[in-house]
Amino acid sequence: MKHTALVWFRSDLRVSDNPALHRAAKTGLPVIGVFAPCIKQWQQHDWGANKINYVLRQVACLADDLEKRNIPLLKLTAEDFAQVPDVLVKLVKKHKVSAVYFNDELEINEQARDEKVQKQLEAMDVEVVRCHDQTVILPNAIKTKTDDFYKVYTPYRKAWEAELDKGEYLTLLPKPKKQSALDIQSENWQAIVEKHPTSQAVIDLWPAGEAAAHKQLQAFCGDGLLTYQDQRDFPAIEGTSRLSASLACGVLSAKQCYAAGLQAKDGASPKEQTQISTWLSELIWREFYRHVLVGFPRVCRNQPFKTATRKIPWSDNEEHFKAWCDGRTGFPIVDAAMRQLNETGWMHNRLRMIVAMFLTKDLLIDWRWGERYFMNQLVDGDFASNNGGWQWAASTGTDAVPYFRIFNPTSQSTRFDARGDFLRQYLPELAEIGSKDIHDPPPLVRSSCDYPLPIVDHAKARDKTLATFKNL
Ligand SMILES: Cc1cc2nc3c(=O)[nH]c(=O)nc-3n(C[C@H](O)[C@H](O)[C@H](O)COP(=O)(O)OP(=O)(O)OC[C@H]3O[C@@H](n4cnc5c(N)ncnc54)[C@H](O)[C@@H]3O)c2cc1C
Known part of the structure; x- marks a missing residue:
């Protein structure tokens, strides 16, 4: 042989x-x-x-x-x-x-x-x-002037873009040609898939195959990409690519996505080019978190990026954690987001930030609990991006803004889902409530809909978290 x-x-x-x-x-x-x-x-x-x-x-x-x-x-x-x-x-x-x-x-x-x-x-x-x-540019190929890994996204992005201009990073490799037949049988992979089922809803939402992923990338580049910056923050709109699962398991390469985005810039109007650049910068966030993983391997060992935050006395309130997981916190935007995750295996980026900040800053629960729960539910679970996103929200990570970035979940809700369309989609018990009340329904309305009261007072929780971080 x-x-x-x-x-x-x-x-x-x-x-x-x-x-x-x-x-x-x-x-x-x-x-x-x-x-x-x-x-x-x-x-x-x-x-x-x-x-x-x-x-x-x-x-x-x-x-x-x-x-x-x-x-x-x-x-x-x-x-x-x-x-x-x-x-x-x-x-x-x-x-x-x-x-x-x-x-x-x-x-x-x-x-x-x-x-x-x-x-x-x-x-x-x-x-x-x-x-x-794994990335367009090798994670350790981009360093600061003092030969360190970057700790903050924006200067990293600038260095990344400068490096991209220098090299042939976006040359795509062709598929291999057909070879002569071998006398070796492929495994029956379909039988293995059947031994590891999941809900039909998730299977229908996330079709498999390289051809399907390319079709989705092309469709997005011809349409959604041109309004990405304007629409990406509104969870009721399909304003993002939904390519994260394909990227996480490498059905699409980062290069293929970046090259497709860059190509869409040709012939686009200046306004459209700005929209496209915003999407490209999201792909650079993905590169950044892989850069962080390589430069600071402690993040792989369950350790915070900012070592001083090891001392945070996180709450171990299991009841609060369960309410968060089940989408029963009494904060409609948090609950709708968690139910989207539980039902579809995916969550909109704006909502990931809101629920992660709520868990870590309103409930003061350890980001690692949330990181684990996300990984367990997501189809696009990706260690570097998930860890990076959680640590960013918990202020233990690479956020350039200090710990006092704390979202108010109700203001986020009125800002990014003003009419309550997204809330109604995932919280059927609130379907009949008008846009004014749905973001924070009055107590009587809550009890008539079997919807819980808020499990914490946001203003008090915020003060407690600020004091906790300040005392580190
Ligand atoms: C707490 C938290 C946890 C997260 N966990 C994951 C995860 O496990 N897997 C994952 O792929 N992304 C994760 N993200 C990043 C982001 O939310 C998702 O990549 C995005 O929502 C996927 O939707 P999309 O494909 O429509 O993104 P688009 O907006 O179309 O962006 C295009 C691609 O860029 C990358 N990207 C976009 N935003 C980010 C970001 N903030 N960080 C890193 N890469 C990004 C993704 O690969 C995405 O598919 C997390 C963010 C937060 C705040």
């Missing part, structure tokens, strides 16, 4: 613009693919049914796309990362693999797994080729 090249897919579930796959195909060796559904490890990383099901559905679609190119996608039977090196070595021997290709993952457990794999394979004279695809 001839030697083969093995591509190990992880959070890069696509055939186009995939550096590891591209390089393996260029060797001219027969290419085989492998994926390890490490369910136990994923659960330890707080992935819930929505994300597990979504990723496995994407893997099944990837297997179909690879099959069209005669590349089989095998399964690595490993429940957790610790089992991966040994089973991978067995597979490498069985298929006479001479080189293993993969795109790097940045988190510390993933890095430790890959170091072990690399060591064992190199000891057997198997070449290991590590590629980069």
